[in-house]
Amino acid sequence: AGTLGDAAAEKGRYFGTAVAAHHLGEADYTGTLDTEFSSVTPENEMKWDALEPSRNTFTYGNADRIVAHAEARGMQVRGHTLVWHSQLPSWVGSLPAADLRSAMNNHITQVMTHWKGKIAAWDVVNEAFQDGGSGARRSSPFQDKLGDGFIEEAFRTARAADPAAKLCYNDYNTDGVNAKSNAVYAMVKDFKQRGVPIDCVGLQSHFNAQSPVPSDYQANIQRFADLGVDVQITELDIEGSGSAQATSYSNVTKACLAVTRCTGITVWGVTDKYSWRSSGTPLLFDGSYQKKPAYAAVLTALGGS
Numbered sequence: 283a284g285t286l287g288d289a290a291a292e293k294g295r296y297f298g299t300a301v302a303a304h305h306l307g308e309a310d311y312t313g314t315l316d317t318e319f320s321s322v323t324p325e326n327e328m329k330w331d332a333l334e335p336s337r338n339t340f341t342y343g344n345a346d347r348i349v350a351h352a353e354a355r356g357m358q359v360r361g362h363t364l365v366w367h368s369q370l371p372s373w374v375g376s377l378p379a380a381d382l383r384s385a386m387n388n389h390i391t392q393v394m395t396h397w398k399g400k401i402a403a404w405d406v407v408n409e410a411f412q413d414g415g416s417g418a419r420r421s422s423p424f425q426d427k428l429g430d431g432f433i434e435e436a437f438r439t440a441r442a443a444d445p446a447a448k449l450c451y452n453d454y455n456t457d458g459v460n461a462k463s464n465a466v467y468a469m470v471k472d473f474k475q476r477g478v479p480i481d482c483v484g485l486q487s488h489f490n491a492q493s494p495v496p497s498d499y500q501a502n503i504q505r506f507a508d509l510g511v512d513v514q515i516t517e518l519d520i521e522g523s524g525s526a527q528a529t530s531y532s533n534v535t536k537a538c539l540a541v542t543r544c545t546g547i548t549v550w551g552v553t554d555k556y557s558w559r560s561s562g563t564p565l566l567f568d569g570s571y572q573k574k575p576a577y578a579a580v581l582t583a584l585g586g587s
């Protein structure tokens with residue numbers, strides 16, 4: 283197969299990208315998107331600030347554009363993200379606990395119902411654990427006012443809203459075995475033991491010189507899969523260039539393919555031209571939509587040619 287999506291499909295996986303609605307009018311952008319990728323994640327359009335800027339006022343237009351584009355081309359959609367401390371409108375964070383709880387459950391229910399049956403997987407909760415060596419929860423309005431149980435409650439609410447969607451916990455710097463990924467592991471293990479609905483763990487996999495692809499990446503993916511959840515590589519980008527970047531992308535791809543329940547890879551953007559890493563070149567297509575060595579390395583690792 284000659285494209286990322288087709289080659290991944292031959293291995294029973296999807297290969298996706300983050301998409302920004304405001305680039306969908308650019309021919310090269312949509313041309314590359316539609317040719318190469320079989321899954322989309324709205325980069326910002328499904329975040330709380332984009333969807334519910336004021337309480338119980340929902341604005342779905344930009345996200346609807348991305349969902350419609352994907353549906354028209356048979357691409358799956360990953361929903362990103364229902365409960366997150368960032369991109370949170372100020373009205374949410376200032377609510378007292380009881381209101382916050384109902385606002386969280388209402389947000390999850392309204393949003394998931396809007397696209398019911400159309401979202402393959404939701405990042406139900408994003409980045410709830412601290413960086414560094416403690417494995418502690420990150421402070422947020424949800425953690426601070428609702429306590430540890432907010433994650434379980436969010437997942438239970440999500441299951442009720444759209445049983446067709448896989449429910450994921452998503453985080454970064456959890457790609458290797460470390461205190462943070464151990465805390466996520468403990469939570470997922472506890473959820474599975476108690477029947478709390480969770481179907482997948484998202485490993486964002488943002489790599490750079492300071493945080494390279496860890497040597498125990500595959501082992502980490504495998505241990506989550508062994509808990510009985512899917513693993514999804516949800517936001518892959520790797521700072522660098524040339525053959526070193528290509529080798530890292532190849533290693534990530536091979537690690538996912540080596541674990542049956544690693545169901546797919548999403549890169550965090552179509553082209554270096556629009557990467558969130560404003561100065562970087564972390565993606566598979568360069569600023570002129572030309573395939574980089576990393577592209578060829580991924581296609582080869584997927585068994586494509």
Ligand code: G3I
Pocket residue numbers: 325326368369454486517558
């Ligand atoms: O929409 C406003 C626009 O109205 C305003 O004029 C402009 C200038 O202030 O800002 C625009 O919002 C920006 C938004 O992207 C949409 O472009 C925000 O400032 C900017 O902070 C936001 O950055 C996004 C970032 O998440 C924060 O939400 C990046 O594009 C996005 O790639 C990045 O993605 C995150 C994942 O969601 C979670 N994991 C980490 C990853 C990288 O940070």
